[in-house]
Amino acid sequence: MNEEKIGRRNFLKTAVISASTVGAASLAVAQTRSGTKTDSRIAMLPHKELGSTGAKVPILMLGASQRLDPVYDKIMHRCFKEGVTAIDTALSYGWGSSHKAVNNFIKQIGDRKKLWITSKSGSSSPRGLASDLDEALEELGTDYLDLYFMHGINDEDMLDKDYLVLGDKLRKSGKTRFFGFSCHDGNVAELMNKAAKVGGIDAILFRYNFRRYGDLELNRAIDACKNAGIGLIAMKTYGSVPENIQKVVQFTSQNFSIDQAKLKSVWADDRIDSIVSEMDSLRVVRENIAAAKSEEKLSANEFHQLNQLAALTSSYACNGCSQYCESVLQNKVAIADPLRFLMYYECYGKEERARELFHNIPIETRQFNRSELARASAVCPQGINIASRLSKAYEALT
Ligand code: SF4
Incomplete structure (x- = not known):
């Protein structure tokens, strides 16, 4: 042409x-x-x-x-x-x-x-x-x-x-x-x-x-x-x-x-x-x-x-500001990293890399209690349902 x-x-x-x-x-x-x-x-x-x-x-x-x-x-x-x-x-x-x-x-x-x-x-x-x-x-x-x-x-x-x-x-x-x-x-x-x-x-x-x-x-x-x-x-x-x-x-x-x-x-x-x-x-x-x-x-x-896109999809876009969500929990729970690796998996098609990175997260920070995570969601500036997104990350990356 x-x-x-x-x-x-x-x-x-x-x-x-x-x-x-x-x-x-x-x-x-x-x-x-x-x-x-x-x-x-x-x-x-x-x-x-x-x-x-x-x-x-x-x-x-x-x-x-x-x-x-x-x-x-x-x-x-x-x-x-x-x-x-x-x-x-x-x-x-x-x-x-x-x-x-x-x-x-x-x-x-x-x-x-x-x-x-x-x-x-x-x-x-x-x-x-x-x-x-x-x-x-x-x-x-x-x-x-x-x-x-x-x-x-x-x-x-x-x-x-x-x-x-x-x-x-x-x-x-x-x-x-x-x-x-x-x-x-x-x-x-x-x-x-x-x-x-x-x-x-x-x-x-x-x-x-x-x-x-x-x-x-x-x-x-x-x-x-x-x-x-x-x-x-x-x-x-x-x-x-x-x-x-x-x-x-x-x-x-x-x-x-x-x-x-x-x-x-x-x-x-x-x-x-x-x-x-x-x-x-x-x-x-x-x-x-x-x-x-x-x-x-x-x-x-x-x-x-x-x-508009930023506003309407914020609850799927983790900004990595772990100082908010991770600091309100009694025990150390990794949130920002698994959500970033979930993005690699869901958005970039980097399944292998996402799984590898996920497995490098210290095991003791990979335990979470869904009800406790409601406190973390309450302080998330993006309005992310952290329990739901973390569950998705665990399901996809383990
Ligand atoms: S889940 Fe929310 S508070 Fe936690 S790192 Fe992501 S955007 Fe920040």
Whole structure:
């Protein structure tokens, strides 16, 4: 079909935009680590400076937690060709195989400097973080990371002196250009506020999507980080709920699919520098890249529909704010984690991964009493029927 005959709506929703269709503005080149220009054959995505690091990153990064093809990963290659030159990986991703697949990919493109590579370690000690960085470099076949995260932290002590000194040491060693943390937990605002105060954190990866815009505490923490020059990268931007639940709002738009609109709503927030998106099919790659390259803004009506969706489906969307629900129970019961893994199962089709993660939850925190959980539901800002959703998680994941 002649591309000119494809309506703008369909074009944005499905087209792979080639270099020739990208506007002149988005062809501006970004500087790489060495100061050389990026390969002109790579179609450019809009870039932003990551906090005040001075480094420019594409506004869309590839999340590499899925199982990648260790021989030739077509998703990584397609992303790269379209300008998604940043990969977010971790020692634990892809059942430990992600680094090796990225290693092979680096060899295939032939120049490490064309990529931005983030990796993470779940170690909770400075010594473990340092040795895990060495292991990550070895597995990735590179002598430096662009960004190294303490993975999924929830303990404010991990922003104390020992860790900040480590970050400084790792930066000075050249093993990583930048240092920061990721967080899935409910105390992300506290961690962000502390990071803004103590310094030494270059970037933070955190859960942020259309469901969080009214969250005053989180907004203040985002402001504090922005003012402190900390780079902010959003993840879990789809705010997913099961598909049949999402259908409560029949999203209509001339320009965007609902998933594209969710991404655009995060990019509309100037404080956010980039989005990590796990793109597990070429269709998703095409849609996300088209949205990233589109200069079209979300309309008030599209925002309104997302707000409606957030309101009508909140009782299926756990925000991870475990400080509310878990703290009112007498015994420690894991709530936020099983509900997150249930989302992986119900919304992303990651059944194996969800079960594996669920089984890592300490057994003693997997016992619950339904009537006691009514107290937890009463304080849940999302209005989740926790007993019912936890039962569903146990049924699906055990
Ligand atoms: S169940 Fe509710 S209170 Fe608990 S973490 Fe999820 S959203 Fe927060």
